[in-house]
């Protein structure tokens with residue numbers, strides 16, 4: 001009867017020695033008893049073969065390659081420091097292009113992480129729309145951005161040029177508004193208070209958007225983007241372009257805000 | 270320097286605020302953790318998410334690692350395994366509905382288990398394994414119960430010894446061995462059964 005004690009070894013003893021036997025660490029009398037039991041027991045014999053086959057199948061599975069961006073995503077979501085090159089940037093001279101890339105990465109990362117959150121996605125969409133309208137009004141074509149020179153010096157130059165244009169545009173708009181409000185005042189003086197002041201409504205709306213955003217840096221940035229477009233494109237981001245950020249890795253016990261993010265970054269790049 | 274010593278040193282430096290040490294830890298262990306997650310959870314996307322979660326948790330709790338109480342590798346594996354258990358519980362419902370579908374593979378063009386299993390199944394160690402065969406074994410592995418799956422992964426894919434596995438799973442060594450035996454045998458039966466159906 002299978003499963004019954006055979007020779008001097010029971011099935012439970014056989015089971016206890018099975019992994020050792022497969023590992024090849026069983027020897028001497030125990031091994032011959034084990035092999036005897038495997039030959040005669042109709043339960044344990046097949047079990048030995050199956051376990052051996054299963055182990056072989058498992059051993060055929062080779063290590064898989066993790067995705068390329070996994071390490072950088074992990075670093076981004078933990079220490080917030082992209083790579084050691086970035087950390088030691090002040091001491092170890094790295095390539096000029098590499099440094100730019102690091103800055104861009106550090107700059108973009110919190111924005112991108114935040115933008116991935118649904119509650120910000122809409123705001124970002126609106127901000128981008130406002131921005132593109134403002135830019136096109138200010139004479140900057142979005143298609144030109146693709147060919148934009150991204151060297152810091154030229155970015156600074158573009159920034160001042162754009163600022164100039166936007167300020168000019170803003171001044172013009174202000175001029176138009178002032179004329180409009182004068183005309184309205186004339187009208188109001190002519191007709192008694194019939195219409196609820198449109199200007200008042202606009203002001204209320206403006207105040208509301210201002211009050212909506214808290215003092216958090218990321219939201220501050222978002223507010224800059226969505227604010228009527230009276231700030232040029234680089235006004236929000238340029239001050240951060242000062243060079244490699246100081247090491248933000250402090251202590252493990254006090255994690256950085258980026259660590260707290262719950263969204264996953266598997267399709268980050 | 271030995272692996273354990275190096276790991277302990279890295280952890281100390283990291284807790285002291287050394288970002289380079291943290292990156293070194295990530296570089297050293299991400300592959301292993303990713304593979305553990307991939308083999309257990311089954312999909313590359315889940316493995317990527319889980320690996321990130323493991324490191325986020327590790328980063329937060331690194332100062333709780335006590336060098337005197339065991340190898341860093343065991344600590345990391347325990348951390349990973351705990352997250353895998355959570356993940357398994359969370360996705361239980363999805364899996365039950367998904368199980369009605371034939372394949373569990375990531376690849377849209379994946380064939381069913383039966384399509385790919387070789388006739389008579391040449392012993393896996395007898396030659397070069399095709400990508401399809403590996404995919405088939407990986408799929409079969411997903412059909413094991415989580416207790417058996419984790420045991421065989423830790424033993425045969427992560428090459429941990431019984432004592433370490435017992436520490437990670439918090440069960441006696443005898444239980445570990447028994448699960449490994451049953452897991453291996455069950456996997457072989459699954460693969461055999463599939464190719465018998467084809468014949």
Ligand SMILES: [Zn+2]
Pocket residue numbers: 002003004010011014037041042043044045
């Ligand atoms: Zn027996």
